Amino acid sequence: MDKIDEHIVRILQENAKISMKDLAEAVHLTSPSVIERVRKLEEQKIIEGYHAHISLKKINRPISAIVLFESKDCKGLAKFCHNHPDVLECYRVAGEISYIVKLATHSVETLEQFIDNSMQYGSPSTNIVLSSYENKVIAPYTIEDKTLF
Template sequence: MKLDSIDKAILRNLQEDAHLTTKELSNRLNLSPTPVYERVRRLEKEGVIKGYVALVDREKVEKDLMVFCNIRLKEHAQEAGARFVRDVVQLEEVMECYNISGEYDFMLKIVVKDMREYQSFLMNRLASLDNIGSTHSTFVMSEIKSKTALEI
């Protein structure tokens, strides 16, 4: 799907504030509401807009500890890797999971209350998954930059 300048402007505005109504969006873009509404629906239907969320301050909901956990699998057969992926996406503490190249196979972004909760998660939940050879945890001391909006 080719995005034109209006599509890109719609995306920039919605990334900034997903609560914008069609009328507010059309005012910002100097267009009538109907074509703006139709474009937004098309962007949703085509999967360019995957969904809408509320961004929650993790510290205000007592999720103060962020950890990046690198995982090396014991076995790299397709079935074993698929089983790991199927299981890891079920862990609610895992916010993001990436299949990476290099020394490790996967990188997980994990958010929990504190070190005690992370230790429990690591020992009782993550370590119980099949095929984990080793893990390496990196603890975030402070968050310098975190954004959700893509440059369009």
């Protein structure tokens, strides 16, 4: 990726619905050039897809939680999480904790139901999310970035 591709990726992360004409103007290229660059970024799987960001509160899922599991049945827990409608993300991790699950649900009662139903797979530790921050624009890591730390 060159600097122009990085700029294209940043702009698309900020606004995936931008027209190719407006994107071309923003990076100072012709529309056909930008269309070709975006196509190549998609083929290389740098751009994996385009998504709508949904308000969890407005779809009646105001309770978010992070649940840490010491699992005694990893495959069972993974299947349970994959099939549960409240689970947004599920990570198998190394260490004392074997799974981290992010979920969004309707109420404290439905959160309790998730916890109760998941206990057969291991010991959960539940953390209700009070506030959050999500970095929506992710830049590629470069050697120069090491100087930031």
